[in-house]
Amino acid sequence: MIKEEEEKKKKNDFFPLFLKHSLFYSQKRRKFAVDMSNIDSYIINLRDAQHKDIALHFKLDNDFFESIGQEEFLGGAFQVDLNIAYGAGDTFTFRYTFEGHVEVPCDRCLEKVSLNLSFQETIQIGYGDEDNNDGDATVIPFSQLTYDTAMDMYELIVLNLPLQRIHLAGGCNADMLSRFSMEEDSEDGEINFN
Numbered sequence: 298m299i300k301e302e303e304e305k306k307k308k309n310d311f312f313p314l315f316l317k318h319s320l321f322y323s324q325k326r327r328k329f330a331v332d333m334s335n336i337d338s339y340i341i342n343l344r345d346a347q348h349k350d351i352a353l354h355f356k357l358d359n360d361f362f363e364s365i366g367q368e369e370f371l372g373g374a375f376q377v378d379l380n381i382a383y384g385a386g387d388t389f390t391f392r393y394t395f396e397g398h399v400e401v402p403c404d405r406c407l408e409k410v411s412l413n414l415s416f417q418e419t420i421q422i423g424y425g426d427e428d429n430n431d432g433d434a435t436v437i438p439f440s441q442l443t444y445d446t447a448m449d450m451y452e453l454i455v456l457n458l459p460l461q462r463i464h465l466a467g468g469c470n471a472d473m474l475s476r477f478s479m480e481e482d483s484e485d486g487e488i489n490f491n
Contacts (some may be wrong), residue, residue: 339447341381346389351381356399357450365451369411373399377450388423388434389447393453401462406469416457420449 357375375397394417403410421434433473
């Protein structure tokens with residue numbers, strides 16, 4: 298009788314333990330799925346684009362720039378509209394429209410400067426052999442069914458940055474500018490203590 302009660306108790310202990318572990322792992326799987334969905338949100342299924350034109354909208358923020366692993370931007374926010382059209386010869390036309398700003402170090406004073414950007418770009422993507430790349434289109438292998446747009450969006454932002462990334466007149470850090478001018482004077486052999 299005592300053995301029966303102990304076995305019954307073990308069975309009852311097993312169920313809460315099983316339930317606790319299954320809840321723990323399901324929560325962990327859910328968190329993983331959410332993390333992956335943030336990364337996967339920039340991946341396009343090319344088979345869908347072969348049947349109809351696709352219009353997508355992305356919001357790029359600081360998390361996007363951090364996930365790319367770049368060090369050039371200090372932050373930023375963009376609204377990106379992407380239209381994908383399937384064309385002849387197994388090609389896709391990706392039309393991007395960007396609206397937003399990016400934060401970078403100022404070329405003069407090294408303080409953060411926010412640059413507003415608004416631009417449109419078109420990229421051609423086609424199936425083929427890398428040996429046959431004519432330079433006008435991004436060539437992907439025939440076995441590839443998806444395309445990750447994240448790096449394209451990052452590179453398009455970089456390419457559309459102005460050559461000089463500076464504050465508007467009077468916006469630079471005066472203390473930093475005076476330190477730079479003091480260093481320039483000392484390099485010329487002159488010492489300026491003003």
